[in-house]
Amino acid sequence: MKVVTVRTKPAYQIKIGANLLEFLPRDITNIVEFGKIALITDTRVEKLLGETLLEILRKARLYAELFSFPEGEGSKNVQTVVDLARRMIRASYDRKDLILALGGGVVGDIAGFLASIYLRGIPFIQVPTTLLAQVDSSIGGKTGVDLPEGKNLLGTFYQPRAVYIDTEVLKTLPQHEIKNGLAEVIKYGCILNRPLFNFLLKRSSSIYQLRSQDFEYMIYHSCLTKAQVVKKDEKEAGLRRVLNFGHTYGHALETISGYTISHGLAVAVGMAIEAKLSELLKINSEPVYEPLVELLSNLGLPYRVNQLGLQFSREELINLMFKDKKVWKGKLTIVLLKKIGEYLFYEDPPQDMLMEALDGCF
Numbered sequence: 001m002k003v004v005t006v007r008t009k010p011a012y013q014i015k016i017g018a019n020l021l022e023f024l025p026r027d028i029t030n031i032v033e034f035g036k037i038a039l040i041t042d043t044r045v046e047k048l049l050g051e052t053l054l055e056i057l058r059k060a061r062l063y064a065e066l067f068s069f070p071e072g073e074g075s076k077n078v079q080t081v082v083d084l085a086r087r088m089i090r091a092s093y094d095r096k097d098l099i100l101a102l103g104g105g106v107v108g109d110i111a112g113f114l115a116s117i118y119l120r121g122i123p124f125i126q127v128p129t130t131l132l133a134q135v136d137s138s139i140g141g142k143t144g145v146d147l148p149e150g151k152n153l154l155g156t157f158y159q160p161r162a163v164y165i166d167t168e169v170l171k172t173l174p175q176h177e178i179k180n181g182l183a184e185v186i187k188y189g190c191i192l193n194r195p196l197f198n199f200l201l202k203r204s205s206s207i208y209q210l211r212s213q214d215f216e217y218m219i220y221h222s223c224l225t226k227a228q229v230v231k232k233d234e235k236e237a238g239l240r241r242v243l244n245f246g247h248t249y250g251h252a253l254e255t256i257s258g259y260t261i262s263h264g265l266a267v268a269v270g271m272a273i274e275a276k277l278s279e280l281l282k283i284n285s286e287p288v289y290e291p292l293v294e295l296l297s298n299l300g301l302p303y304r305v306n307q308l309g310l311q312f313s314r315e316e317l318i319n320l321m322f323k324d325k326k327v328w329k330g331k332l333t334i335v336l337l338k339k340i341g342e343y344l345f346y347e348d349p350p351q352d353m354l355m356e357a358l359d360g361c362f
């Protein structure tokens with residue numbers, strides 16, 4: 001088992017290993033005092049893991065009940081939060097009780113948001129079950145739901161009391177969901193963790209065999225990297241923006257597709273374009289585009305825009321980048337690469353360069 005301490009206020013630990021769920025009941029009782037457990041999950045994870053975890057908790061003589069909602073991003077709205085809250089109130093959950101989130105990023109974001117506002121806040125523990133949730137959404141304390149006007153528009157910063165990552169649960173995850181998470185793992189490698197990048201390159205031919213040891217290494221390094229960033233910038237004022245590498249173009253591609261392509265694939269292509277831009281602006285001291293494209297291609301991730309199968313106007317895409325949350329006082333700050341494992345914030349890249357980088361990746 002590997003442990004990452006996230007030094008937010010309050011601090012908490014992420015525990016990573018195979019078959020960790022068995023060990024969870026004993027460990028949580030050492031971390032937090034509580035009465036009952038509301039096990040929040042979605043309908044798909046309920047079938048795959050919900051009953052198993054419920055059984056493990058009950059065997060340890062903990063009182064737990066399942067509260068599930070339909071799987072998918074479509075459930076990430078206020079209505080789901082209100083429904084869950086009402087069911088918990090009717091089942092007499094109070095401030096001494098605990099919410100346990102079992103599922104992907106959708107479950108984590110909803111359950112975390114609910115925990116932060118239920119009776120003005122109750123303790124919350126995460127058991128992320130997608131690779132994306134294990135390496136990204138369960139770390140850092142961002143919670144929230146979507147509005148018809150856009151994604152993640154309502155939310156809070158609320159840290160969990162602990163995170164348990166069981167690498168074995170990934171065995172039932174479809175390959176496209178693994179790819180979705182891998183894009184973020186590659187991102188950590190590119191911006192801050194060269195050993196992680198090199199590890200991925202070395203193991204790329206066998207990644208989809210989902211060997212526990214490989215995933216333990218990748219998840220540990222991803223959590224460590226994100227935790228370091230979050231510790232220095234809990235509320236997203238400065239450094240945390242480094243996590244946007246690949247996301248400036250990536251978000252624009254996602255938006256222009258009407259969210260028909262997955263986040264990870266958009267970010268994969270976004271990283272390739274932003275690596276290309278780093279070279280066009282000559283801020284790199286060694287090649288960054290070639291090694292990144294080699295890795296993306298080895299892992300079966302896209303690195304060219306036309307691999308996404310989208311029809312759009314290039315001007316419209318560049319305009320979208322300026323409408324993003326990341327634009328501050330009309331200035332676009334983009335994360336570029338000096339080397340693999342070393343980033344740079346670049347303010348106001350010239351429009352023609354933004355276009356040239358995009359054109360270079362079709």
Ligand SMILES: NC(=O)c1ccc[n+]([C@@H]2O[C@H](COP(=O)([O-])OP(=O)(O)OC[C@H]3O[C@@H](n4cnc5c(N)ncnc54)[C@H](O)[C@@H]3O)[C@@H](O)[C@H]2O)c1
Nearest residue numbers: 044045071104105106107129130132133137142169172173
């Ligand atoms: N809070 C943050 O910092 C943060 C960061 C990144 C993303 N997010 C959010 O995360 C969400 C995406 O998360 P996601 O990609 O995990 O999506 P998700 O939660 O919808 O999970 C994807 C699918 O996998 C299924 N699933 C989950 N675990 C499984 C398992 N072990 N085996 C088989 N199937 C399983 C789910 O039921 C779902 O159908 C988005 O809403 C995004 O906004 C939040």
Ligand SMILES: [Zn+2]
Nearest residue numbers: 184247263267
């Ligand atoms: Zn992302």
